[in-house]
Amino acid sequence: MIEPQPLVAMIHAVPTAHRIAEEAFAREFPRATVWNVLDDRLLDDARRAGGLTGALRRRMLRLIGHVMDGGAQALLLTCSSYGEVVDTARALWGVPVLKSDEAMFRAALAGPYRRIAVVASTPPAVPAAVAQLEALVPAVRPDRPLEIVTALSEEAATADEAAAGHLAAALHAAGGAGADAVLLAQYSLTPARAALAELVGVPVLDGAGAAARELRELLAPGGPSVAAAAVAS
Structure with missing residues (x-):
């Protein structure tokens, strides 16, 4: 029950x-x-x-x-x-x-997204997130192509209200402007989710949500x- x-x-x-x-x-x-x-x-x-x-x-x-x-x-x-x-x-x-973050990765892979961007403010978070995302691909979407773009902005770690702008700039510099969705690789970036979504114009997913x-x-x-x-x- x-x-x-x-x-x-x-x-x-x-x-x-x-x-x-x-x-x-x-x-x-x-x-x-x-x-x-x-x-x-x-x-x-x-x-x-x-x-x-x-x-x-x-x-x-x-x-x-x-x-x-x-x-x-x-x-x-x-x-x-x-x-x-x-x-x-x-x-x-x-x-x-x-x-x-596994629920976020599953939701992203189950969605219609073909190009996913992973953003972080600390270097170790990027490869860790990509490894987990790639490990789930065979089980969640084995027959659909996926492109992963990564972006790192260490400035976003201490920028508070400006974090979204730093993340968007890093995403653009990394060639991720055409991504269908953005994944936040750290819980600490969650407060920037709504502002970042407005800046990049695509869904931004966070692990806790x-x-x-x-x-x-x-x-x-x-x-x-x-x-x-x-x-x-």
Whole structure:
């Protein structure tokens, strides 16, 4: 039986992702009860160790076990660095567990887009996003061609309100002006989504919003988002 207010847990490595994901769920899946767990040492410890170690994987699995024991009906890991732990979690627990951006990648690949641009403000985010996107192609759209364009704007990381302009400029310089859709490779860029969409004139997808919509369809099918309800009224 589907709960009227399904409990969705989110594990974060940075406080910014916590806020952005909560805003996305409030907009796209307001029926969900959101449970936030923050371990703000996860990224620093992974960087210091030179990547994920066995101890860090076990630490993330303990955090996942904590929310599962607490009754979580779904889980979103907002830190892409720990995405590889998801496969283990899926084998151990029988509830939906999402990597930070995989719902966004699936939505993009399932859409009518032939040319997709991936934008980021930190260099490691670009190859990581492209690798995940390409890995999903055989399962989601094996028979349709796809061109991926990437753009990096490190200025956008600290530009706040001007981030959209920096991203649009980087996209144009990278030859991505003709893209059919733009994907934000980091949660931190989500506040620039609407302004960037206006500047480039094509849909701009973000990971948190896509995750909220996917989990809404899994846990509360047919339930409207706040945005949809506003349009209907």
